[in-house]
Amino acid sequence: MSLGRSSRLLRQCRMHCRPEPIPRLGIYPPSTNPIRHPGSACWEVQYFHTTSTKNAARSPIARQTLSQRRRPIFTREFIFSGIVGGHLSEALQRLETTVDRHYKDWKETYGFEGSYESGKLSLEVYKRVAKILLQTAYSEPPSAHAIRSISTDVEKVWNISTCLFDPANEALYHWLTSACALAGATTPTLLVAGMYVRQQPADQYPLRTQFLDQVETMALHDHEPRAMLLHSDVLFRRGEYKDAMALMDRVMTTIYPSIRVEGVETPVFFHSLPNLWQVYTKFQDKAREQGIDWGLSKEExxxxxxxxxxxxxxxxxxxxxxxxxxxxxxxxxxxxxxxxxxxxxxxxxxxxxxxxxxxxxxxxxxxxxxxxxxxxxxxxxxxxxxxxxxxxxxxxxxxxxxxxxxxxxxxxxxxxxxxxxxxxxxxxxxxxxxxxxxxxxxxxxxxxxxxxxxxxxxxxxxxxxxxxxxxxxxxxxxxxxxxxxxxxxxxxxxxxxxxxxxxx
Incomplete structure (x- = not known):
C-alpha cells in the first residue's frame, strides 16, 4: 500500500521551496582522510583481561555479555546513539555496485517521471551524497548537523539515503533514519516514532516525545495520512478512543486502491509503523466491547x-x-x-x-x-x-x-x-x-x-x-x-x- 501524494500543504512546501544544490562545495572530508573522526565502532569491545588472544574460549555468560555489547544502542526516544561499525571500504564497494540501479529507480519514481518535479539530480551528485552519508555514518553519531551540512533539503537527502539500506547492516539503517529524523525529515520521523511506540507494552501509556509531538502536528495540521494512522494508534493506546476513531475515519476516507505506485515516499506499510488494517480491526473490537456501532461490518x-x-x-x-x-x-x-x-x-x-x-x-x-x-x-x-x-x-x-x-x-x-x-x-x-x-x-x-x-x-x-x-x-x-x-x-x-x- 502506498501514498501517492502528501497533504496539500506539504506538496506546496516541496514545490515552492528552493533547496540548495546538493551537495554544496567545501563540505566533503579530505580525500586523504575520508573519515572525519576515526575511532572504534560503538560496539567494538575493549579487552582488559590477560587472555592471550581475543578469540580465546569464554563462558556462556561472557559470550552473552559480548553479544549485548555489540547490539545497537538507542536513546529513550529510540534514536540510534552510536556510529556504524564494520568496514567502510566494503560499504563503499557495495554502493558502487548498486548505485546505478538505485538511481534509475529513484529517477523514475521521484526525480523525473514521478510527481515531485523538484527532485532532479544527476547521477554524480546522487552518488556523492550517498558517499558522504556513508563516511559520516562510520565516523560520528547521527545528528541533525550531519544531514543539514549536506543540504537544507533534508527530504531529498533522506530519499537519497535509501539507496544505502543493507539488510546485513541494521546499524546503518538506524543511523540514517535517526539522523534524518533529527534533521526533521518526514518519513524517518514517522519511523522513529513508530519504533518507539512498538517498544512500549500494549497496556502502557506512550509518553510524549519530540517525535510523537511532530507526528501529532503532521496528523492534525498537515493531514499526513501516515502520521494520522500512527497518531490514531497512539491515541488509542492512551485511552482516547473517540478521538482515535475520528482520526481513523479521516484516514479511511483519504485512502483508495491503485495498481500504480507513484513516488518514492509511497509505502504506507513500514515495518515500524502500525498496520492500517490491524489498527482498524482493533478499534472495531474495542468499539464493540463498549456497545458502539462504529465503522464497517465484518462483511463490509x-x-x-x-x-x-x-x-x-x-x-x-x-x-x-x-x-x-x-x-x-x-x-x-x-x-x-x-x-x-x-x-x-x-x-x-x-x-x-x-x-x-x-x-x-x-x-x-x-x-x-x-x-x-x-x-x-x-x-x-x-x-x-x-x-x-x-x-x-x-x-x-x-x-x-x-x-x-x-x-x-x-x-x-x-x-x-x-x-x-x-x-x-x-x-x-x-x-x-x-x-x-x-x-x-x-x-x-x-x-x-x-x-x-x-x-x-x-x-x-x-x-x-x-x-x-x-x-x-x-x-x-x-x-x-x-x-x-x-x-x-x-x-x-x-x-x-x-x-x-x-x-x-
Missing part, C-alpha cells in the same frame, strides 16, 4: 480488503461469506482470486468445493434444480449420469459433467500440495490409496511437512499410524479434510496485495 471490511485491495486472505473470507449465502458463482470468483494471490488455503478450499460438487453436495454451475444433501457419507467416486441425461445436461443445460468437477478438484489439490498444504497432500494420499496406487499414495503421505494430527482428528491420525502400511486396510476419506470455507480468525490483515494504497 472483508469486501473492502478483499475485492478492492486484493488482500488474499480477506478474499478467501469474503468468498466463504458468499458460499454461506448460497452465491456459488461469487464464491468461485473470489476464492480463485485468493488462490491467484498465492494463498495456499484457497487451493485446498477450491479442491474441496469441486470434490463435493462432483459428489452432489453442491449444485453444478447453472443447475438450479438439484438439492444439496445435508447428511450422509461422501461417495467414493463422482456421480454418474446416464448417456441421455449426460447429453441433455451438457447440450441443453450447458452443465459440465461430474467427472469434470472431480478432475478439477484433483488439479486444485495438486496445487495445494505444491504450496506445502498438508491437507491437500493428505487428501491425495487417501484418493490414490483408494485407487490402488500405493506407491504414489506413499509419496504424498511422506510429503507432509507436519504430523497428520494437524490435519485430521485424533482417531483418524491414530488409524493412519497403525494401518497406513497395511495394503489390505481400507481407508475412507475423512470428511474433516474437505473444507471449502476459510476461517475469519486466520486472516492476515497485514498484506497489501497486488494493489497499492494511494491518497486522494
Amino acid at each position: 471490511l472483508c469486501r473492502l480488503l478483499g475485492v478492492d485491495y486484493q488482500v488474499p486472505a480477506a478474499l478467501a473470507v469474503y468468498a466463504t461469506m458468499m458460499l454461506r449465502k448460497g452465491d456459488l458463482e461469487a464464491y468461485e470468483r473470489y476464492m480463485n482470486q485468493a488462490a491467484t494471490g498465492g494463498l495456499s488455503a484457497a487451493f485446498h478450499a477450491l479442491g474441496s468445493f469441486y470434490y463435493l460438487t462432483a459428489r452432489g453436495r453442491f449444485p453444478r454451475r447453472g443447475d438450479k434444480q438439484i438439492v444439496r444433501p445435508t447428511e450422509g457419507p461422501i461417495d467414493a467416486g463422482p456421480l454418474q449420469e446416464g448417456r441421455l441425461a449426460s447429453i441433455y445436461s451438457s447440450v441443453v443445460l450447458g452443465l459440465p459433467s461430474y467427472t469434470y468437477y472431480n478432475a478439477l478438484a484433483l488439479e486444485w489439490f495438486e496445487l495445494g500440495k505444491r504450496s506445502q498444504d498438508d491437507r491437500s497432500a493428505l487428501v491425495l494420499a487417501f484418493l490414490y490409496r483408494q485407487a490402488g496406487q500405493l506407491k504414489l499414495a506413499q509419496t504424498y503421505y511422506e510429503s507432509l511437512t507436519r504430523s497428520p494430527r494437524q490435519a485430521v482428528d485424533k482417531a483418524t491420525a491414530d488409524a493412519l499410524a497403525r494401518h497406513w502400511t497395511d495394503p489390505n486396510y481400507e481407508f475412507g476419506l475423512p470428511e474433516c479434510l474437505l473444507q471449502a470455507d476459510f476461517d475469519l480468525n486466520r486472516v492476515d490483515w497485514g498484506g497489501s496485495g497486488e494493489k497499492e494504497l494511494l491518497i486522494r
Whole structure:
C-alpha cells in the first residue's frame, strides 16, 4: 500500500521551496582522510583481561555479555546513539555496485517521471551524497548537523539515503533514519516514532516525545495520512478512543486502491509503523466491547480488503461469506482470486468445493434444480449420469459433467500440495490409496511437512499410524479434510496485495 501524494500543504512546501544544490562545495572530508573522526565502532569491545588472544574460549555468560555489547544502542526516544561499525571500504564497494540501479529507480519514481518535479539530480551528485552519508555514518553519531551540512533539503537527502539500506547492516539503517529524523525529515520521523511506540507494552501509556509531538502536528495540521494512522494508534493506546476513531475515519476516507505506485515516499506499510488494517480491526473490537456501532461490518471490511485491495486472505473470507449465502458463482470468483494471490488455503478450499460438487453436495454451475444433501457419507467416486441425461445436461443445460468437477478438484489439490498444504497432500494420499496406487499414495503421505494430527482428528491420525502400511486396510476419506470455507480468525490483515494504497 502506498501514498501517492502528501497533504496539500506539504506538496506546496516541496514545490515552492528552493533547496540548495546538493551537495554544496567545501563540505566533503579530505580525500586523504575520508573519515572525519576515526575511532572504534560503538560496539567494538575493549579487552582488559590477560587472555592471550581475543578469540580465546569464554563462558556462556561472557559470550552473552559480548553479544549485548555489540547490539545497537538507542536513546529513550529510540534514536540510534552510536556510529556504524564494520568496514567502510566494503560499504563503499557495495554502493558502487548498486548505485546505478538505485538511481534509475529513484529517477523514475521521484526525480523525473514521478510527481515531485523538484527532485532532479544527476547521477554524480546522487552518488556523492550517498558517499558522504556513508563516511559520516562510520565516523560520528547521527545528528541533525550531519544531514543539514549536506543540504537544507533534508527530504531529498533522506530519499537519497535509501539507496544505502543493507539488510546485513541494521546499524546503518538506524543511523540514517535517526539522523534524518533529527534533521526533521518526514518519513524517518514517522519511523522513529513508530519504533518507539512498538517498544512500549500494549497496556502502557506512550509518553510524549519530540517525535510523537511532530507526528501529532503532521496528523492534525498537515493531514499526513501516515502520521494520522500512527497518531490514531497512539491515541488509542492512551485511552482516547473517540478521538482515535475520528482520526481513523479521516484516514479511511483519504485512502483508495491503485495498481500504480507513484513516488518514492509511497509505502504506507513500514515495518515500524502500525498496520492500517490491524489498527482498524482493533478499534472495531474495542468499539464493540463498549456497545458502539462504529465503522464497517465484518462483511463490509472483508469486501473492502478483499475485492478492492486484493488482500488474499480477506478474499478467501469474503468468498466463504458468499458460499454461506448460497452465491456459488461469487464464491468461485473470489476464492480463485485468493488462490491467484498465492494463498495456499484457497487451493485446498477450491479442491474441496469441486470434490463435493462432483459428489452432489453442491449444485453444478447453472443447475438450479438439484438439492444439496445435508447428511450422509461422501461417495467414493463422482456421480454418474446416464448417456441421455449426460447429453441433455451438457447440450441443453450447458452443465459440465461430474467427472469434470472431480478432475478439477484433483488439479486444485495438486496445487495445494505444491504450496506445502498438508491437507491437500493428505487428501491425495487417501484418493490414490483408494485407487490402488500405493506407491504414489506413499509419496504424498511422506510429503507432509507436519504430523497428520494437524490435519485430521485424533482417531483418524491414530488409524493412519497403525494401518497406513497395511495394503489390505481400507481407508475412507475423512470428511474433516474437505473444507471449502476459510476461517475469519486466520486472516492476515497485514498484506497489501497486488494493489497499492494511494491518497486522494
